[in-house]
Amino acid sequence: xxxxxxxxxxxxxxxxxxxxxxxxxxxxxxxxxxxxxxxxxxxxxxxxxxxxxxxxxxxxxxxxxxxxxxxxxxxxxxxxxxxxxxxxxxxxxxxxxxxxxxxxxxxxxxxxxxxxxxxxxxxxxxxxxxxxxxxxxxxxxxxxxxxxxxxxxxxxxxxxxxxxxxxxxxxxxxxxxxxxxxxxxxxxxxxxxxxxxxxxxxxxxxxxxxxxxxxxxxxxxx
Amino acid sequence: xxxxxxxxxxxxxxxxxxxxxxxxxxxxxxxxxxxxxxxxxxxxxxxxxxxxxxxxxxxxxxxxxxxxxxxxxxxxxxxxxxxxxxxxxxxxxxxxxxxxxxxxxxxxxxxxxxxxxxxxxxxxxxxxxxxxxxxxxxxxxxxxxxxxxxxxxxxxxxxxxxxxxxxxxxxxxxxxxxxxxxxxxxxxxxxxxxxxxxxxxxxxxxxxxxxxxxxxxxxxxxxxxxxxxxxxxxxxxxxxxxxxxxxxxxxxxxxxxxxxxxxxxxxxxxxxxxxxxxxxxxxxxxxxxxxxxxxxxxxxxxxxxxxxxxxxxxxxxxxxxxxxx
Numbered sequence: 001x002x003x004x005x006x007x008x009x010x011x012x013x014x015x016x017x018x019x020x021x022x023x024x025x026x027x028x029x030x031x032x033x034x035x036x037x038x039x040x041x042x043x044x045x046x047x048x049x050x051x052x053x054x055x056x057x058x059x060x061x062x063x064x065x066x067x068x069x070x071x072x073x074x075x076x077x078x079x080x081x082x083x084x085x086x087x088x089x090x091x092x093x094x095x096x097x098x099x100x101x102x103x104x105x106x107x108x109x110x111x112x113x114x115x116x117x118x119x120x121x122x123x124x125x126x127x128x129x130x131x132x133x134x135x136x137x138x139x140x141x142x143x144x145x146x147x148x149x150x151x152x153x154x155x156x157x158x159x160x161x162x163x164x165x166x167x168x169x170x171x172x173x174x175x176x177x178x179x180x181x182x183x184x185x186x187x188x189x190x191x192x193x194x195x196x197x198x199x200x201x202x203x204x205x206x207x208x209x210x211x212x213x214x215x216x217x218x219x220x221x222x
Numbered sequence: 223x224x225x226x227x228x229x230x231x232x233x234x235x236x237x238x239x240x241x242x243x244x245x246x247x248x249x250x251x252x253x254x255x256x257x258x259x260x261x262x263x264x265x266x267x268x269x270x271x272x273x274x275x276x277x278x279x280x281x282x283x284x285x286x287x288x289x290x291x292x293x294x295x296x297x298x299x300x301x302x303x304x305x306x307x308x309x310x311x312x313x314x315x316x317x318x319x320x321x322x323x324x325x326x327x328x329x330x331x332x333x334x335x336x337x338x339x340x341x342x343x344x345x346x347x348x349x350x351x352x353x354x355x356x357x358x359x360x361x362x363x364x365x366x367x368x369x370x371x372x373x374x375x376x377x378x379x380x381x382x383x384x385x386x387x388x389x390x391x392x393x394x395x396x397x398x399x400x401x402x403x404x405x406x407x408x409x410x411x412x413x414x415x416x417x418x419x420x421x422x423x424x425x426x427x428x429x430x431x432x433x434x435x436x437x438x439x440x441x442x443x444x445x446x447x448x449x450x451x452x453x454x455x456x457x458x459x460x461x462x463x464x465x466x467x468x469x470x471x472x473x474x475x476x477x478x479x480x481x482x483x484x485x486x487x488x489x490x491x492x493x494x495x496x497x498x499x500x501x502x503x504x505x506x507x508x509x510x511x512x513x514x515x516x517x518x519x520x521x522x523x524x525x526x527x528x529x530x531x532x533x534x535x536x537x538x539x540x541x542x543x544x545x546x547x
Contacts, residue, residue: 153333154303154304154330154331154333154344154346154349155346155349156330156346156349157349157352158349158350158351158352158397158400159351159393159396159397159400160388160389160390160393160397161330161385161388162383162384162385162387162388162412162459162460163332163333163388163459163460164388164389164390164393164459164460165388165389165459165460166389167389170332170333170336170459170460171333171335172335177389179390179393180389180390183390183392183393184390195393195396196396196399196400198351198355198400198403198404199351199352200352200355201308201347201348201352201356201367202347202348204347
């Protein structure tokens with residue numbers, strides 16, 4: 001899923017302070033699961049904004065809303081009146097949701113309340129970690145199901161750098177070395193021979209390096 | 223000869239080679255380079271020029287190497303994949319060749335979080351093994367990585383790094399084998415303090431016959447003080463200093479006496495390394511302490527250094543007939 005974090009309150013206040021009315025719009029899919037921008041977090045942020053307005057002696061209308069999936073226009077259709085009656089929209093969706101609202105409602109001013117971080121998964125309560133960089137050409141079958149592009153700090157495709165020590169990455173002693181994980185996993189599934197293969201330079205055109213990406217399914221396009 | 227470098231010639235003649243490291247200044251002050259060149263000129267066969275070492279911005283490796291070439295000393299240009307994509311690497315290799323550089327060390331590079339610009343975006347378009355293969359194709363097939371024809375020749379003696387002390391240990395042998403398969407000509411290892419582990423790594427290299435396909439230069443770094451030893455042990459990823467070494471440098475006092483002991487220990491390490499099958503030379507990394515190279519090489523019995531041309535006609539010169547070939 002997409003993992004996001006709420007921006008610090010002072011940064012959000014700087015964005016919304018001037019507005020007489022703010023619609024805080026959450027998203028109940030990925031960012032709700034990672035406890036950053038769902039119904040509950042919309043309520044918490046709205047309460048904080050109201051409190052700040054009161055403390056600073058400002059009149060500011062804060063209205064709460066949440067949709068099921070802000071990245072799809074049909075889910076945002078019920079928001080039409082809300083957006084039309086508020087000076088500012090503070091989206092608590094990921095960056096995709098923020099942009100969907102802005103594209104769908106061109107007259108609305110939509111600001112982000114979250115920092116979209118990565119595609120990842122919850123490892124334990126309160127901890128999420130990255131698993132996929134979206135490079136557009138999956139190679140997980142070659143590396144025991146551990147992605148070196150995402151999880152090695154240097155995207156190395158041919159084994160660990162010299163900084164791997166006791167299973168940890170040189171960048172951060174709390175970070176597992178991806179290549180230690182790959183080695184252990186390939187050993188466990190009896191595929192250590194894969195480690196001897198020289199991996200050629202990656203074609204990054206399917207990644208962001210080919211420019212902003214688009215998937216077109218000719219079989220579905222009307 | 224693939225590249226025609228002095229280093230290639232000496233290793234080809236089974237001379238026990240000596241390379242040393244030169245760290246460029248943190249700015250364009252070439253007088254620093256010139257001073258270091260004179261410290262190293264007669265005490266090694268080629269000089270490694272680091273490339274934004276530990277991710278700290280310095281005078282570029284390419285420009286520093288050009289200065290070395292103009293001064294009549296041979297550089298080994300270090301090139302990291304951290305700061306350059308495949309276009310920049312190839313362009314810089316062309317540039318280096320045009321300035322007379324004939325040795326290249328291909329590195330992935332220390333992560334930028336260690337350096338003075340941790341906010342930087344890194345590149346890592348290709349890794350060090352892919353870089354080795356790319357340069358080999360540029361040299362042997364006169365083709366760029368994309369397959370385009372190259373105007374002119376790319377005579378480069380291709381180097382790679384190896385860290386026998388990183389984990390997982392089994393990967394350390396595999397990594398070397400992959401570098402050999404990619405076409406590496408010589409290897410410079412991480413600093414060796416843990417001799418048993420280095421011997422075990424070399425034993426596995428020899429078992430696979432890799433020592434006959436690549437020249438391995440064993441890396442050493444003289445310790446200046448007990449404080450430096452502790453710092454290296456705890457803060458430099460991939461280097462461990464055994465208790466016995468730590469104890470010896472700690473017992474050597476401070477200042478000059480510690481530095482002298484550090485140089486002595488380094489010279490002894492070199493003599494020990496020289497006896498190990500498959501070790502064809504030594505790479506001395508005296509970080510910001512280039513003055514140490516002369517006494518170390520002197521004590522290790524590596525001076526005077528041979529001249530590459532006379533060596534070609536007399537294989538025993540400067541080698542005392544001890545090389546394991």
